[in-house]
Amino acid sequence: VGTYIVFGLVSGVIYGLVALGIVLVYKGSRVFNFAQGEFGTVAMYILFWLHEMQSVNYALAALVAILVAVAMGLVTERLVVRPLSSAPKVIALVGTAGVALMAIGIQFVIAKPQPRGVSPAFRGAGLSLFGFIVSKQDFLALGMLIVIAAGAALFFQRTYLGMGILANSQDSVATRIVGANANRISLLTWGIAGLLGGIAGVLLAPNATLVPGFMTTGLLITAFAAAVLGGMTSLVGAFVAGAMIGLIEAIGNFIISRNPALEVVPDATIPLVFVVLILTLLVRPQGLFGSEA
Amino acid sequence: LAVLAAGRQVGRAGLIARGLVLAAIGLPLLIYPAAAEETGAALYAKAVVFAIIGLSLNILMGYAGQISLGHNAFVGVGAFAAGYLFTNSGVPMFISILLAMVIGGVTASFLGAVALRLQGLYLALVTLAYGLVAERSIFEIEPLTGGGAGTPLARPDPFASDNLFAYVCLAFLAAVLFLDWRMMKTKFGRALLALKSNEQVASSFGMNPVFYKLSAFVLAGSIAGLGGGLLGFSQELVVSQDFTFSIALTYVIMVVIGGLGSRIGVVIGSVFTAYLITILEGIGRFLDRPSMPEILQDFGGAMPLFRISLTALLLLVTITQFPGGVAQQLKPVITWLSGKPFPRHEKRHHVKEEAFAGTEDAQPGETGARGERE
Numbered sequence: 001v002g003t004y005i006v007f008g009l010v011s012g013v014i015y016g017l018v019a020l021g022i023v024l025v026y027k028g029s030r031v032f033n034f035a036q037g038e039f040g041t042v043a044m045y046i047l048f049w050l051h052e053m054q055s056v057n058y059a060l061a062a063l064v065a066i067l068v069a070v071a072m073g074l075v076t077e078r079l080v081v082r083p084l085s086s087a088p089k090v091i092a093l094v095g096t097a098g099v100a101l102m103a104i105g106i107q108f109v110i111a112k113p114q115p116r117g118v119s120p121a122f123r124g125a126g127l128s129l130f131g132f133i134v135s136k137q138d139f140l141a142l143g144m145l146i147v148i149a150a151g152a153a154l155f156f157q158r159t160y161l162g163m164g165i166l167a168n169s170q171d172s173v174a175t176r177i178v179g180a181n182a183n184r185i186s187l188l189t190w191g192i193a194g195l196l197g198g199i200a201g202v203l204l205a206p207n208a209t210l211v212p213g214f215m216t217t218g219l220l221i222t223a224f225a226a227a228v229l230g231g232m233t234s235l236v237g238a239f240v241a242g243a244m245i246g247l248i249e250a251i252g253n254f255i256i257s258r259n260p261a262l263e264v265v266p267d268a269t270i271p272l273v274f275v276v277l278i279l280t281l282l283v284r285p286q287g288l289f290g291s292e293a
Numbered sequence: 294l295a296v297l298a299a300g301r302q303v304g305r306a307g308l309i310a311r312g313l314v315l316a317a318i319g320l321p322l323l324i325y326p327a328a329a330e331e332t333g334a335a336l337y338a339k340a341v342v343f344a345i346i347g348l349s350l351n352i353l354m355g356y357a358g359q360i361s362l363g364h365n366a367f368v369g370v371g372a373f374a375a376g377y378l379f380t381n382s383g384v385p386m387f388i389s390i391l392l393a394m395v396i397g398g399v400t401a402s403f404l405g406a407v408a409l410r411l412q413g414l415y416l417a418l419v420t421l422a423y424g425l426v427a428e429r430s431i432f433e434i435e436p437l438t439g440g441g442a443g444t445p446l447a448r449p450d451p452f453a454s455d456n457l458f459a460y461v462c463l464a465f466l467a468a469v470l471f472l473d474w475r476m477m478k479t480k481f482g483r484a485l486l487a488l489k490s491n492e493q494v495a496s497s498f499g500m501n502p503v504f505y506k507l508s509a510f511v512l513a514g515s516i517a518g519l520g521g522g523l524l525g526f527s528q529e530l531v532v533s534q535d536f537t538f539s540i541a542l543t544y545v546i547m548v549v550i551g552g553l554g555s556r557i558g559v560v561i562g563s564v565f566t567a568y569l570i571t572i573l574e575g576i577g578r579f580l581d582r583p584s585m586p587e588i589l590q591d592f593g594g595a596m597p598l599f600r601i602s603l604t605a606l607l608l609l610v611t612i613t614q615f616p617g618g619v620a621q622q623l624k625p626v627i628t629w630l631s632g633k634p635f636p637r638h639e640k641r642h643h644v645k646e647e648a649f650a651g652t653e654d655a656q657p658g659e660t661g662a663r664g665e666r667e
Contacts, residue, residue: 032414032417032418034362034421079609079613080609080613083613083614084612084613087612087616088358088413089413089414090358090359090360090413090414090417091612091616093360093414093417094360094362094417094545094549094608094612095609095612095613097362097421097542097545098542098546098605098608098609098612099605099609101538101539101542101601101602101604101605101608102601102602102605102606102609104539104601105539105598105599105600105601105602105603105604105605106602108595108598108599108601108602109595109598109599109602113598213538216538217425217428217429217538220425221421221422221425221426224418224422225422228415228418264434264435264436265430265434266429266430266433266434267429267430267433268430270425270426270429270430271426271430271431273422274422274423274426277418277419277422278407278419281407281408281411281415281419282407285410285411285415
């Protein structure tokens with residue numbers, strides 16, 4: 001069981017990172033961002049192209065990949081989210097889903113459907129955690145998530161910009177009246193979302209079989225389940241719930257491995273996560289740590 | 294037609310003119326499936342089924358102000374259910390199609406009961422999640438769906454001809470259109486629109502928002518299941534690749550292109566989308582031939598994938614630039630055909646606000662002005 005649990009926690013960290021991006025956008029603009037996964041997949045492809053095909057230095061390739069994801073977030077805001085700012089939130093949500101689909105289509109055309117792989121940032125043996133071997137890549141992901149979650153929490157509570165983002169999400173008109181630039185705040189929110197998506201993509205890349213739309217079909221729903229379970233507005237919640245869902249998946253995988261009869265259902269962890277999402281919405285729709293703002 | 298015009302100020306000449314235009318549009322559409330070759334009729338049937346699916350989504354998006362991003366799953370459940378019942382259990386064709394409709398409604402009632410107590414975004418999330426679960430897991434369960442090979446459904450004898458089956462689909466489309474039209478004239482239809490305009494006001498008049506939204510969602514799920522059953526029989530094979538996330542967004546886009554809430558617009562948008570997919574695939578096959586230059590061959594080979602981006606682009610351009618869709622552009626023509634004078638000097642108004650007015654969180658002021666106009 002132990003190996004399953006450690007693996008579950010490590011994948012939970014990535015869910016948490018994607019969920020963090022979703023929560024940020026929701027806090028900042030009250031939109032469900034279905035393009036969050038694709039910010040990551042695009043970063044993965046850029047990393048693959050630069051590092052594996054053009055043999056660019058890993059750190060530089062990763063940096064460029066993350067910057068491209070940020071640019072994608074900014075373009076999404078300018079071309080899709082802002083024109084829809086007076087439309088219903090459901091239409092804005094359809095817009096983000098459209099962005100995701102468009103990114104997937106472009107990946108299909110440019111990168112072709114065959115699966116690809118990226119080598120890890122650090123080679124060599126993994127380190128020991130509670131007696132289990134965890135790769136350096138996974139430690140890096142864990143460390144990054146803790147730093148980012150703490151940084152984001154400080155940003156929202158201690159800086160004018162962070163408070164401006166929150167104020168804008170609660171009452172955009174009032175925010176403009178007191179002199180804040182709502183457009184710039186919205187742009188900033190989506191830039192940060194792109195940044196988080198890009199980081200998640202780069203960190204996950206070595207553990208992933210890269211196919212077009214990978215982060216949307218494979219991760220987005222899990223990350224959303226984590227965001228909802230964490231309360232949609234809580235940064236800590238996204239982090240904790242991501243790890244919890246990673247654990248639930250691990251336990252599910254363990255049970256499946258003991259009962260071959262269950263293997264008739266392919267990708268059985270996806271329905272499992274779906275059940276978690278439904279149960280959360282039924283029993284505690286405000287999530288574990290949910291609150292306004 | 295005479296009935297339609299009765300009570301409206303249309304002269305004899307106007308009546309004849311409108312009759313001629315309607316006949317010029319309608320008759321070729323009615324005759325085409327009988328005259329066309331099998332492939333043409335099959336494509337026609339597919340377009341008609343798309344129209345049924347579009348209308349089902351329109352009940353949700355156009356009338357109830359909700360959205361389903363998992364319509365691929367509702368249609369797919371209908372298709373696989375019809376396939377399983379027909380091929381594995383020997384249930385007759387029409388009964389399988391009707392049972393597919395029931396099953397679509399039952400799944401919708403379950404999901405809706407969970408998600409509709411919360412704000413609209415959660416229905417989008419739950420349906421999207423359901424769509425992905427269906428795509429990745431449920432539709433791949435070998436004993437139920439035949440896994441990658443899919444479920445075959447060979448139509449029984451009189452309907453084996455694509456030409457005749459196109460008329461079967463057309464009859465179902467007519468039934469759905471009629472149901473939709475009558476429904477919107479009842480208390481139920483008016484309550485839906487009222488809730489969409491302003492939920493607080495409507496519920497203070499005693500309308501239960503959850504009940505009406507849930508009913509609309511169940512209705513949309515049933516009609517999607519019906520569309521799935523018909524789609525299965527029209528293709529005679531159901532495979533899971535037909536029901537991916539990209540097709541769910543294609544369904545959304547055909548409703549948005551057509552114009553939310555407009556029956557005729559949605560039918561036009563759906564038919565256009567069905568043909569567009571086939572035409573793009575045809576262009577792809579045409580370019581991807583040895584006699585073509587290599588670069589065009591590559592482009593042709595990538596066409597089925599390129600289609601995904603194109604659909605997404607069309608969706609984004611429509612919602613940000615032309616939110617009223619085709620229906621907005623055709624409005625004067627439709628007004629004229631329904632027996633009113635051609636509106637020459639339509640007042641310019643904020644198209645964007647009109648199209649979105651009353652969806653979930655629009656301002657009350659916008660909707661008031663809209664209600665007076667018609």
